[in-house]
Amino acid sequence: MPFDLETAVADWRRHITRRLDAHRSTLEPGDIDELECHLRDAVDELIANGHAPDKAFRIAAQRIAHGFDEAADEYRFRSVHVDPVSRWRSAAWVPTMLPGTVKVMLRNFKRQPGFSVINVVGLALGIACCLIISLYIVDEFSFDTFHEKSDRIYRVDQTNVWADFVGRFSSTGPGVAPTLASRIPEIETYVRVNNPPDWLVTVVDDAPGEAPATADPRFFEEPRVLMADSTFFDVFTFEFVEGTPASALVAPYSLVITESTREKYFGDKRALGRMVRVGNPGAEERYQITGVIADVPRNAHFRFDLLASLSSHAGMRQRPDAWVWTVFVTYVVLEEGASINAVRAKLDDAVADEANARLFSAFGTDAAGLAASGKAWRMFFTPLTDIHLRANDAGNRIGVVSDILYIYVFATVAVLIIVLASINFMNLSSARSVHRSKEVGIRKALGSRRSALIGQFLVEAIAFSLVALVLALTVASFALEPFNELSGKHLTLGALWRPQTLIATTLFAIAVGFVSGLYPALYLSSFSPIDALRRGPRVGARRLSLPGLRTVLVGFQFVISILLIACSLVIQKQLHYVQTKNLGFDRENVLVVGNVEKLGEQTDAFRERLAGMPGVIGVARSNAVPPRVWYEDFATVDGAGGAEIAMNSMAVDDRFIRTLGFDLIAGRAFDEATAANERYVVLNESAVRQLPWPDAVRQADNFPLGQSVAWAGGDGWWEIVGVVRDFNIGSLRQEIQPLAIFHESAAIWQGPNRFFAVRLRGDGDAATVIRSIQREWQTFAGALPFEYTFLEADLADQYEAEIRVGTVVNVFTAFAIFIALLGLFALVSFSIERKTREIGVRKVLGASASSIVLLLSREMTRLILVAVVVALPAAWFLMDNWLQDFRYRIDLGPGVFILAGLITLVLAWTALGYQTVKASLQNPVLSLRSE
Numbered sequence: 001m002p003f004d005l006e007t008a009v010a011d012w013r014r015h016i017t018r019r020l021d022a023h024r025s026t027l028e029p030g031d032i033d034e035l036e037c038h039l040r041d042a043v044d045e046l047i048a049n050g051h052a053p054d055k056a057f058r059i060a061a062q063r064i065a066h067g068f069d070e071a072a073d074e075y076r077f078r079s080v081h082v083d084p085v086s087r088w089r090s091a092a093w094v095p096t097m098l099p100g101t102v103k104v105m106l107r108n109f110k111r112q113p114g115f116s117v118i119n120v121v122g123l124a125l126g127i128a129c130c131l132i133i134s135l136y137i138v139d140e141f142s143f144d145t146f147h148e149k150s151d152r153i154y155r156v157d158q159t160n161v162w163a164d165f166v167g168r169f170s171s172t173g174p175g176v177a178p179t180l181a182s183r184i185p186e187i188e189t190y191v192r193v194n195n196p197p198d199w200l201v202t203v204v205d206d207a208p209g210e211a212p213a214t215a216d217p218r219f220f221e222e223p224r225v226l227m228a229d230s231t232f233f234d235v236f237t238f239e240f241v242e243g244t245p246a247s248a249l250v251a252p253y254s255l256v257i258t259e260s261t262r263e264k265y266f267g268d269k270r271a272l273g274r275m276v277r278v279g280n281p282g283a284e285e286r287y288q289i290t291g292v293i294a295d296v297p298r299n300a301h302f303r304f305d306l307l308a309s310l311s312s313h314a315g316m317r318q319r320p321d322a323w324v325w326t327v328f329v330t331y332v333v334l335e336e337g338a339s340i341n342a343v344r345a346k347l348d349d350a351v352a353d354e355a356n357a358r359l360f361s362a363f364g365t366d367a368a369g370l371a372a373s374g375k376a377w378r379m380f381f382t383p384l385t386d387i388h389l390r391a392n393d394a395g396n397r398i399g400v401v402s403d404i405l406y407i408y409v410f411a412t413v414a415v416l417i418i419v420l421a422s423i424n425f426m427n428l429s430s431a432r433s434v435h436r437s438k439e440v441g442i443r444k445a446l447g448s449r450r451s452a453l454i455g456q457f458l459v460e461a462i463a464f465s466l467v468a469l470v471l472a473l474t475v476a477s478f479a480l481e482p483f484n485e486l487s488g489k490h491l492t493l494g495a496l497w498r499p500q501t502l503i504a505t506t507l508f509a510i511a512v513g514f515v516s517g518l519y520p521a522l523y524l525s526s527f528s529p530i531d532a533l534r535r536g537p538r539v540g541a542r543r544l545s546l547p548g549l550r551t552v553l554v555g556f557q558f559v560i561s562i563l564l565i566a567c568s569l570v571i572q573k574q575l576h577y578v579q580t581k582n583l584g585f586d587r588e589n590v591l592v593v594g595n596v597e598k599l600g601e602q603t604d605a606f607r608e609r610l611a612g613m614p615g616v617i618g619v620a621r622s623n624a625v626p627p628r629v630w631y632e633d634f635a636t637v638d639g640a641g642g643a644e645i646a647m648n649s650m651a652v653d654d655r656f657i658r659t660l661g662f663d664l665i666a667g668r669a670f671d672e673a674t675a676a677n678e679r680y681v682v683l684n685e686s687a688v689r690q691l692p693w694p695d696a697v698r699q700a701d702n703f704p705l706g707q708s709v710a711w712a713g714g715d716g717w718w719e720i721v722g723v724v725r726d727f728n729i730g731s732l733r734q735e736i737q738p739l740a741i742f743h744e745s746a747a748i749w750q751g752p753n754r755f756f757a758v759r760l761r762g763d764g765d766a767a768t769v770i771r772s773i774q775r776e777w778q779t780f781a782g783a784l785p786f787e788y789t790f791l792e793a794d795l796a797d798q799y800e801a802e803i804r805v806g807t808v809v810n811v812f813t814a815f816a817i818f819i820a821l822l823g824l825f826a827l828v829s830f831s832i833e834r835k836t837r838e839i840g841v842r843k844v845l846g847a848s849a850s851s852i853v854l855l856l857s858r859e860m861t862r863l864i865l866v867a868v869v870v871a872l873p874a875a876w877f878l879m880d881n882w883l884q885d886f887r888y889r890i891d892l893g894p895g896v897f898i899l900a901g902l903i904t905l906v907l908a909w910t911a912l913g914y915q916t917v918k919a920s921l922q923n924p925v926l927s928l929r930s931e
Helices: 005-022 029-048 053-079 101-111 113-141 176-183 259-266 314-318 340-363 367-372 384-390 404-434 437-445 450-487 499-524 529-535 537-545 547-580 596-611 656-660 675-679 685-690 766-781 791-797 800-834 836-844 849-883 894-921 924-930
Strands: 153-159 187-194 199-203 218-222 225-228 240-242 254-258 275-278 285-293 306-309 329-334 379-383 590-593 616-622 631-637 645-652 664-667 680-684 708-711 717-724 739-743 755-760 788-790
Touching: 005 029, 005 053, 029 053, 113 384, 113 404, 113 450, 113 499, 113 800, 153 176, 153 384, 176 187, 176 329, 176 340, 199 259, 218 259, 240 259, 254 259, 259 285, 340 379, 379 384, 384 404, 404 450, 404 499, 404 547, 404 800, 450 499, 450 800, 547 800, 547 849, 547 894, 590 766, 590 791, 596 616, 596 755, 596 766, 616 645, 616 656, 645 656, 656 755, 675 680, 675 717, 680 685, 680 708, 685 717, 685 739, 708 739, 717 739, 755 766, 788 791, 791 800, 800 894, 849 894
Parallel strands: 225 306, 254 285, 645 739, 680 717
Antiparallel strands: 153 329, 153 379, 187 225, 187 329, 199 218, 199 275, 240 285, 254 306, 275 285, 590 755, 590 788, 616 755, 631 645, 631 708, 664 717, 680 739, 708 717
């Protein structure tokens, strides 16, 4: 009769069951299944080595029987208190059954699929979050590193003498760079960069060498325009597609554009040599395209679509040596090998003479007097690669800056999340391992050494960790695009799948698996096989409990969770505060229409058309609208002895103050279009407070109404006819600055830009009104671009970085909480396993389900409360420091921190609920039987 393996295995199961009953073993049917798996693995191995199936089965069965004889002998020795050296521990013992790691891992995965999935998913989410944050941090640190001379390029910053506080800013006068280059020999070259107001570019099909075309012009509003010295491409590295860098900006009215701009203007045609017109209709200048470069990389601290020769700048031609005209960003390149410390030591002497001659006279005092006031004019060299992250105090006139603080925040969040995930993985691994104590006993009885068992557990943990890594890479790939939308980044999959990234993450996953698996491996492999076979999971539970370590680990998880929740709540509360705070004017339902200056003499007619539209309450004109109030000059009063203060200004029509809802606390606004308006001015409270009034004037009746102010940007004096309550023209990070509001007819420099502030009805259809305004615009302006924004959105844009960071922190906080709750699930499962008999006894003695739930939840609730006490002071300290960046901020009361603790308790109780209720409702007979 041919050999049938399945029949032989069935007979073997009946035989081994009788033998185990003879030894009074506590093995259960699941353990018999474990032995059968060992038997089948051994049979497969022997057949693979050339044995016939029947012979392979006999050898494997004998090995298992021999192993249990050894275990039985040891048990008999112990029963008479004899403790010889166990033969299964001796060095001569040769392991008889070492199943394949993969088979064992898959078998345990099938046995406990819920725990296994949670284990892998929790770690995968942690690694995925850490991966994405790491890519973000690497991208932030990559800014400006693509320039060949990036390690030798420095931006020249200077003291912010215009403000009433000590600080620095990132622009200088055009005369600073030549002076530094002539007096500091280590400077190899320099470049000055200016950002003019938006350009209106008119493109016609002018071909090189042909007369200008006049038909079908196309208009483009270009906000990203820079003007630079001819040395720009000697300093910075950009890839040229057309033209050569050496000659691109040499001639006046030269223009370099990017590839995207060339495609927008000319399609797939060449652009080199073509002409475009720049400026408002009737006042255009012709620029020749002398180069096309690849689009500026996103990790540059400035970006542009058009780069024009600085020699084309009219003001530059008139005042090339000015120092107080600080609208230029200056960069220098040091010679190779030059010491930056030595160069910095020469800075003060290099600028001393020029500063004394050109700067100090502007403040009505000598050099010593200005220095004594704490505003001595000084220069600073800021490394190019520090501008994006470490120069936010000086700002960036030609681009945006971030803050190294956000890197610290994200890095901390990444570390906390991966720590949570690792602790979670460790706790879940140990909880799962409790159920494997009998497996350990069987393996030891069958000859496995402790080192082999430790290796088995470690390899399994590492294998789980690597599976989690594969899942994490998949999750990160899908999550990258949503993360880009949240963070404003443009991270790519290529960065995620780089070899160095994969190697680093693989090593990290192996380390996490090793550390997480070492804990249960050492303890599970340490106890004797007889204890494991007789007492089952109770051995593992007792050995693995380590209440101090486990409590600390889970408590630490709750500390992290509460910390993140509290910080997230504070960030959101502050952002809500700055976005909803009363700024001193009505910012809702205000449409800001730009490019009004391009209408020329038709401006008034266009305004009247808008004012008569249904849904429009009022229309006002100005040269600036909050938060873009950038005109600044010096003002003084009679009897001040030459002392001046820096002051912002706006030029508005007679409707502006009323339309924006400014609060007049004294006097009046401008009259309706009277000639006298040109000599009147309205000040804000800060201007009245800071102007150097003589004491006698401050005590006059109706002060400051009727007093006069001299303005450096105009001739003569302006009478104060009104005072408006302070309102924020900029960010709530700063104090409200002095402001002078002039009438648009005043003879002061007002800049080129004009805007309409259109007040819409709050109950109307804004989209319909905007379409009507656009139709009117096309009637008056033809093909000129129609540009508009909402005032409320412009104000919110000031906090874009904080909003993005807050949103990202919220998302990762949610992931961290989820991972921590998985850790709680593990601890509760473990705790319920240990208390199975106690639960059964209490039920038999009449305990209610609610009292059982309370019993199981009490320890965890105490742990959370301790975590609250530890986490909240740390959260308060961190958020108090973050709020220091805001001049106007929320009060850090206890409410937000109490809420964080309550949220954590509710989430924890929710996670506890199902398991504790299930355990409290279990039949006590089953609970006691399992023991």
